[in-house]
Amino acid sequence: MKNLKSWCAAVGAGSLMVAGLVAAGPAVGGGPAVAGAASSTPLKIALVIPVTGTGAIPRIYEDPVKMAVAALKKKGVNVSETVYDAGLTPQQAITATQDALQSKPSVIIGLPVIPQILAVTKMLSSAKVPLLQLSAGDESDYTGTTKGASVWSFRVGIANSVEATAGAQYIVNKLGKKNVGIMYETADPPGSEVNAITKVVKQAGGKVVATQGYSYAATDLTEQVLAMKTAQAIFNWGYPDNISLALKQQYQNNITVPTMSSQSGVTGYLDGLFTNPTQLTNFYSAATCNPEGKQNPKLYAWSQAFKKQYGFTPDMNSAEAYDAVNIAQAAVSPGGGSPAVLKRLENSSFAGLCQTTYKADAQHNMGHTGVVIGFKTTTPQTVYSYTAKP
C-alpha cells in the first residue's frame, strides 16, 4: 500500500510537471514564439470547399491553407484545420457547414460559390461563426449588411466591380482604346462588371460598340467574336475555357486588338489553355493580385516557395486562401469570444500577401486593390493597379 501511494504520488507529480511544460510551450524550447501565443485562443479552422463534383479543384484552397497552418504552427500558434466537402450545390454546402459547425470552429474559410453562401447565411448568424468567403462576386453578394446576407460573412478578395474597373481603366486610359466590345458568360451575368466597364468607357467619352453573351458550355464563339470586329478593345468575362476559345477565334478572324479578361484569364494561362504565344501579346487579365509578378516581392517569394512545395503555380485564389488563415489568426487569437472576433473583422486592418492590406468596408469586402496582368513575357507581369476609394 505504501509503495502504491508513493507510485501514485510520483505519477501525479510527473503529470503536473508535463502539463506545466506543455502550457509553457515555446518559451521552453519550441522556437520563436508569436507574442502571446502561449495564452492565445486556439484557432480552429473549418475549410468548407468543393472537394468533389464537376469542376472542383480542391488543391487551390487546401494546399495554401495547409501551408499557412504549418507556418503558424512553427511559430507556436495553436491552430488546426479540417476540410469539409461543400460540393457545388447549395444543399451540399448546407450539409458541409452543418457538419463543420458541429465541431465548433473559430472561423469558416471557403465557400467560393455564391449560391452556397446564401444557403448558409442563417446558419452563420445563429451559430455566430464568421465566414471568410473566397468567392468572387458583386459588392453586395451575400456579405455584410446587405438584405439576406449575414453580418458574419466577409469576402476576403475584391468585389467584381473593382476588378472590372482596374481592367477598364487600363484599356481606356492607359492604352487609349475607347470604343470597346464586351463578351460575357450568360449563366452568371456579370451585371456589376459590365456596369463598371461601361462607366469607365463613358467617362472617357467612348462607347460600347457590341455586347454579346455566350453559354459557359459553348464550343464555338464565332458569332460573338465577329460581333467584336469594330471594337478597339474587347472585354471578356467568362470561364477560362471560354476566354481561351474566344481568343483563339479572335486571332483566326484577324481580330488582334487588346483583350481584357476577368481573372479567369490567369487561370486559363496557368492551365496551359493558351497554346499560341502570339495570342498573348495583346492579352490582359484583371485580378486581385499576381503571385507570379515580381512587383510584389513578398507575394512572389511566397509563390515560389508554394510552387516548390506543392508542385503547381498558385493563382490569386490560393494567395487569398493563405491570407484568410492569417486574417483569422489575427482576429481570433486575442480572444474575447465571437462578438470580439466580429468586431475585429469589421474594424481592423490586416496585413496580407495578395492584398497588402485587408480592411472590411460596409459590405464586408476586405480587398480593395485590383491589378492588371500582362502576358507578353514568359511570366505574367503586373502592368497596372487600381485601388478603390472607400
Next chain:
Amino acid sequence: MDISSPRVASPPKPGVEQEGEGEYGMGRFVTLTASGVAQGSAYALVALGFIVVYKATSILNFAQGALVTLGAYLGIWTVVQGGLPTGVSYVLVLVMMAAGGVVLERAIHLPLRRRPPLVVVIATLAAGLAIQDLLQLWQGAAPKSLPAPFGTGVVHVLGGEIPYQDVLVVVVTLVVFTGFSLVFSRTTVGYQLRAIADNPAVAALQGIKVRRMAIISFAAGSCLAGLAGLMIGPLSSVSPTMGFDAMITGFAAAVIGGFGRIWGTVVGGLIIGLAGQWGAGYIAYQFQDMYPYILMILVIAVLPRGLFGSEISERV
C-alpha cells in the same frame, strides 16, 4: 481561295482603328456557315455512334457522351502528356476506344440484355456518369487543351476565315459516313446489322450471331465516339463534361434526320449546326443554344419519323 500558313498576328498600331467589313458582309456569312458545317459534322459523328449501337441492339447508349470525352482525354494523354506523334496517337486512341466499347458491352449490355430496354438505357447512363467521374479523378477538373493536328491556321474564302480544324472535321465526317454507308449497304456485316435492326429474333433464327454483332457495334460506336472527341477537342477545350452536350445535340441530329438513317443524320447535324450559327448571327445570339432543340421539336411535330425516316407499318 487562299490557303494561308498559320497566321502570326502582330499587335495593332496605336491609334489605328480596325476596319470592319460591315455587319452582314459575305465574309461573315462564310465564317458563320463554315463554323456551322463543322459543328454539325461533329454532332453527326457523335450521332453515328448512337445509330451503330442502336441498329445492333435496339439500345440507346447514353454513355456515348462520356466516351466522346474519354477519346479527347486519351488524345491529351498520348499527344500532350506522352509526346507521341499525332497520327500514331490517334490510331492508338481509336484502338483503346474500341477495346473500351467491348468492355462496356460485356459489363452493361450482356448481363442486362434480357431486361426491358429502359433498364439497359439507364445502365448506360450510369456507366457514362461513372466514366465522367473517373476522368475527373484521372485528369483533374481544370480544362485542358488538345492541339489541332494541323495547327490554328485558317483558309481564306471570300473574305471569311475557315480554321484548318473545321476543314478536317468536315473531311473526316464525310469519309467516315461514306465508309459506314458502304459497310451497311455492301458488306455481310452491314446486312446482318440491318437484319438485326429489323427483327433480332428472326435474324438469330437465320443464323446471325446477334451477340457478336452487339460486341462489334459497341466497339464501333465507342471508336466513333473517340474519333468525335479527337475532332471536337481541338475546337475548344477538353473538360470532363464536354461530351455530354455533344451527345444531346448529336441525339437531336439523329432524330431530325430520321433515327437510323446514316445520311439523314449528316443532314440533321448540318441543320443543327447551321441553325445555331445563322440563328445567332442573323436573328438573336441570346437563343443560340435553343435553336437546335426548337428545330428538333418542330420536325418531330410535323414529321414524327424525322426528315428521312421511313414509315413503320404494323400488321393488324
